[in-house]
Amino acid sequence: MSWLDRVVGLLSLDLGIDLGTANTLVAVKGRGVVISEPSVVAVKKGTKQVIDGPTGLAVGDQAKVMLGKNPGNIDVIKPLKDGVIADLEITEHMLRYFIRKASGGRRIVPPRVVVAVPSGINEVEKGAVTNSTRKAGAREVFLLQEPMAAAIGAGLPVADPVGSMIVDIGGGTTEVAVISMVGIVNSESVRCAGDEIDQAIIKYLKSQYSVVIGENTAEQVKLTIGAAVAPADELRMPIKGRDLRTGLPHQLEVSSTEIAEAIRPQVQTIVGAIKMVLERTAPELASDLIERGITMAGGTSQLRGLADLIARETRLPVYVANDPMTCVARGCAALLEDLDALKQILEAGVQQ
Ligand SMILES: Nc1ncnc2c1ncn2[C@@H]1O[C@H](COP(=O)(O)OP(=O)(O)OP(=O)(O)O)[C@@H](O)[C@H]1O
Ligand SMILES: [Mg+2]
Structure with missing residues (x-):
C-alpha cells in the first residue's frame, strides 16, 4: 500500500450498503452496521424534492411513518421495487442521505462503497445502481451479488x-x-418475498371481509400472527381498516390459520x-x-x-x-477489510 493510499484510507470511510427493497443498511468497515432504515422517501407531490421530516430530511424512518397517512401534497415513495431501482433520482437522494449520515460529515475524501445487488438484475439495472451510488457521493463502487454478500455475512x-x-x-x-x-x-x-406476502394479506381481507387495510397494517398482521403453516397454537389479532360497504372504520379479528392460508x-x-x-x-x-x-x-x-x-x-x-437482516451489509463491509478477497470474488464472476 502506498503512502497516498494510507492517507486516503485515514481520511475516508469504506462502506458496505445493502440497498434493499424494504430496508437499506449501511455497515462501516471495522465498525459494523451503523444505519438500518426503511427504503422510503417523502417528496413534494409530483416532484423529486425531498421534504423535511420532524428532524432533518424525510428519508428512512422519518418517511416510513408517513406511509398511508400523508396529505395529498406529499408522495411517500419506495424507490426500489422487487429488489431493483424503480425510481433512480429518489434512490440517489436516499443513498446520498444515508452515505452522509454514515460518514458523519467528518471525512474529506468520499467513501469507497460495496453495494449488494440481486443476482437476477440485468446490465442496465447494474449500471443504474453504480451511477446512483457514484452520484450519491461514492469515490469507487463495487457491486457484489447479494447471495454472496449474505453468505459471507452469515459466516459460510x-x-x-x-x-x-x-x-x-x-x-x-x-x-x-x-x-x-x-x-x-x-x-x-x-x-x-415479504412485500408479496403483505399484498396477499391485503387481498385476503378485502375479498373475505370487504375490509381495506394499508401496507403498514398488513406487515404488522404478518409479524404478529403470520405463519408459513397454520401453527398448533392458534394466534388471533384485532385488525382495524375501512369497511368497503359502509365506507366507515371497522375492526375485526383474524386468526393465524386464515393468514397462513392466504399467503400459501x-x-x-x-x-x-x-x-x-x-x-x-x-x-x-x-x-x-x-x-x-x-x-x-x-x-x-x-x-x-x-x-x-x-x-x-x-x-x-x-x-x-444470526442477525439475519444484517448479513448482506455485514458481508459487504467484511469484504472491504480484505480487498484481495474482494478482487478474487469480483473476478470469479461477480460484476464490475
Ligand atoms: N419476524 C419476521 N417475520 C416475518 N417477516 C419479517 C420479520 N421481520 C422482518 N420481516 C420482513 O422482512 C422483510 C424485510 O427484510 P429485509 O430487510 O431482509 O429485506 P430487503 O433486503 O430490504 O429486501 P430485498 O432483499 O428483497 O431487496 C419485510 O417484508 C419485513 O416485513
Ligand atoms: Mg435484502
Missing part, C-alpha cells in the same frame, strides 16, 4: 471447495444460491425456488448440503414456521443465520 465458508446453500428472503426478492470456491455455482432469484401461494413460490436450485445442483455439491444444510438470511426468513416447512419439504437441516 465461501472460499472452500464445499457447497453451501444460502437463501436470502427479503422484502422484494428471494435469492437462492449454492456457493463453492468464491463462485455462485447455481442460483435462482424470484421476485416474491407466496410461501409455495419461495419453497419452489429452493427446490429448483436443489434439483439443479451437481451430486458432489448436493451431498455437501446434506451435511451442511441450508442457511437462511433476510427479514422474511424469520416468518413463523418457514424454516421448519423448508426443512420438511427439502429433507435438509435449515438454519436461520
Whole structure:
C-alpha cells in the first residue's frame, strides 16, 4: 500500500450498503452496521424534492411513518421495487442521505462503497445502481451479488471447495444460491418475498371481509400472527381498516390459520425456488448440503414456521443465520477489510 493510499484510507470511510427493497443498511468497515432504515422517501407531490421530516430530511424512518397517512401534497415513495431501482433520482437522494449520515460529515475524501445487488438484475439495472451510488457521493463502487454478500455475512465458508446453500428472503426478492470456491455455482432469484406476502394479506381481507387495510397494517398482521403453516397454537389479532360497504372504520379479528392460508401461494413460490436450485445442483455439491444444510438470511426468513416447512419439504437441516437482516451489509463491509478477497470474488464472476 502506498503512502497516498494510507492517507486516503485515514481520511475516508469504506462502506458496505445493502440497498434493499424494504430496508437499506449501511455497515462501516471495522465498525459494523451503523444505519438500518426503511427504503422510503417523502417528496413534494409530483416532484423529486425531498421534504423535511420532524428532524432533518424525510428519508428512512422519518418517511416510513408517513406511509398511508400523508396529505395529498406529499408522495411517500419506495424507490426500489422487487429488489431493483424503480425510481433512480429518489434512490440517489436516499443513498446520498444515508452515505452522509454514515460518514458523519467528518471525512474529506468520499467513501469507497460495496453495494449488494440481486443476482437476477440485468446490465442496465447494474449500471443504474453504480451511477446512483457514484452520484450519491461514492469515490469507487463495487457491486457484489447479494447471495454472496449474505453468505459471507452469515459466516459460510465461501472460499472452500464445499457447497453451501444460502437463501436470502427479503422484502422484494428471494435469492437462492449454492456457493463453492468464491463462485455462485447455481442460483435462482424470484421476485416474491415479504412485500408479496403483505399484498396477499391485503387481498385476503378485502375479498373475505370487504375490509381495506394499508401496507403498514398488513406487515404488522404478518409479524404478529403470520405463519408459513397454520401453527398448533392458534394466534388471533384485532385488525382495524375501512369497511368497503359502509365506507366507515371497522375492526375485526383474524386468526393465524386464515393468514397462513392466504399467503400459501407466496410461501409455495419461495419453497419452489429452493427446490429448483436443489434439483439443479451437481451430486458432489448436493451431498455437501446434506451435511451442511441450508442457511437462511433476510427479514422474511424469520416468518413463523418457514424454516421448519423448508426443512420438511427439502429433507435438509435449515438454519436461520444470526442477525439475519444484517448479513448482506455485514458481508459487504467484511469484504472491504480484505480487498484481495474482494478482487478474487469480483473476478470469479461477480460484476464490475
Ligand atoms: N419476524 C419476521 N417475520 C416475518 N417477516 C419479517 C420479520 N421481520 C422482518 N420481516 C420482513 O422482512 C422483510 C424485510 O427484510 P429485509 O430487510 O431482509 O429485506 P430487503 O433486503 O430490504 O429486501 P430485498 O432483499 O428483497 O431487496 C419485510 O417484508 C419485513 O416485513
Ligand atoms: Mg435484502
